[in-house]
Amino acid sequence: MSRPHYLISPRSLATATALFLSLPMLGDPQQDQPLPLDAEKFAPLDGVGDIVAKAMQPASYIIGKPLVLFSLISEVATRLVKESKPLDGDFARTVDKEFWNLLR
Amino acid sequence: MISIEEIRDYLPSFLSQGSEQAFLDEIRQFLAKNSKQLFYSSKLSKEPILFQGDGLEGLLVINLPDVKIRPAPVMLFSNTCDVHPDNKRLFNSCLTYAPIFSLEKYLYTLRKEHNEDRVRGHERDIRQQLITQIFFLPDGGRLGGDCLVFLDRAMSASSSVVDRNKVPDIRLFTLSDFGAWLFVLKLSIHFCRIRDRVDRVAGVIG
Numbered sequence: 041m042s043r044p045h046y047l048i049s050p051r052s053l054a055t056a057t058a059l060f061l062s063l064p065m066l067g068d069p070q071q072d073q074p075l076p077l078d079a080e081k082f083a084p085l086d087g088v089g090d091i092v093a094k095a096m097q098p099a100s101y102i103i104g105k106p107l108v109l110f111s112l113i114s115e116v117a118t119r120l121v122k123e124s125k126p127l128d129g130d131f132a133r134t135v136d137k138e139f140w141n142l143l144r
Numbered sequence: 145m146i147s148i149e150e151i152r153d154y155l156p157s158f159l160s161q162g163s164e165q166a167f168l169d170e171i172r173q174f175l176a177k178n179s180k181q182l183f184y185s186s187k188l189s190k191e192p193i194l195f196q197g198d199g200l201e202g203l204l205v206i207n208l209p210d211v212k213i214r215p216a217p218v219m220l221f222s223n224t225c226d227v228h229p230d231n232k233r234l235f236n237s238c239l240t241y242a243p244i245f246s247l248e249k250y251l252y253t254l255r256k257e258h259n260e261d262r263v264r265g266h267e268r269d270i271r272q273q274l275i276t277q278i279f280f281l282p283d284g285g286r287l288g289g290d291c292l293v294f295l296d297r298a299m300s301a302s303s304s305v306v307d308r309n310k311v312p313d314i315r316l317f318t319l320s321d322f323g324a325w326l327f328v329l330k331l332s333i334h335f336c337r338i339r340d341r342v343d344r345v346a347g348v349i350g
Binding site: 108115116120128130132138139142 | 155167168171172174205207210212214216217243244245246250253254257258266269273274275276277278287288289291294297325326329330333337
């Protein structure tokens with residue numbers, strides 16, 4: 041009994057085609073928009089169309105603004121949590137003494 | 145691993161495309177340690193609404209146990225929705241706020257008692273928002289200079305002490321989207337950090 045040729049199965053070809061069709065998304069300024077999940081875009085792929093569309097959807101987000109934003113706010117939050125230090129007690133006592141004189 | 149949909153839950157969902165770009169620009173400036181970042185928004189200056197993080201002129205301030213009470217510029221800690229008069233509740237929310245101090249006066253006073261290197265290092269930490277008790281306010285709006293707020297010097301007053309129709313007249317600034325996000329983040333770190341090294345069940349203080 042011969043082994044099935046997975047690499048050239050119809051499903052693999054369909055997946056490769058779907059990936060190729062989606063490549064232009066990489067340079068699209070609206071790349072943070074989700075790919076349409078309807079079957080139309082991947083209709084030629086029959087049953088695997090929905091699977092491919094769902095698989096591709098995160099990829100379109102990953103290279104888009106939301107992940108950049110998430111990455112940056114995570115960096116800020118991490119920096120503040122890890123590098124923050126308490127106010128020096130000597131300085132706090134100065135504020136206690138000079139409270140009214142230091143107001144804007 | 146966090147999913148993309150979960151990531152969206154952590155992002156400010158109200159931002160328009162232009163606001164999102166401004167948010168990105170400000171956060172990049174912050175990471176580049178540019179203390180002159182845009183921190184405020186002028187778009188809401190005429191609104192008769194108290195926004196969280198607003199600077200307000202002339203609210204009553206006290207420094208207990210000193211019983212002296214004086215009007216002073218303050219920064220509002222209260223959540224915008226909590227103190228909006230249209231949100232009817234079984235009880236009225238009070239305004240929580242803290243006085244705004246002049247950074248120049250603060251540093252000048254410190255320099256009289258402490259050495260220059262120590263004060264300069266402290267100033268750098270303040271400008272980078274790295275002191276847990278302090279929120280740094282770069283000059284902007286009607287502040288008239290760099291300022292700071294001590295998050296551990298908060299107080300409260302009845303919401304009715306501020307006539308909402310006069311808010312545009314007493315408002316010193318409104319934070320930008322990034323400024324407001326950073327302010328809430330710093331409030332969270334100040335009040336809610338869980339790395340306090342106290343095992344409350346075992347009774348061990350680390």
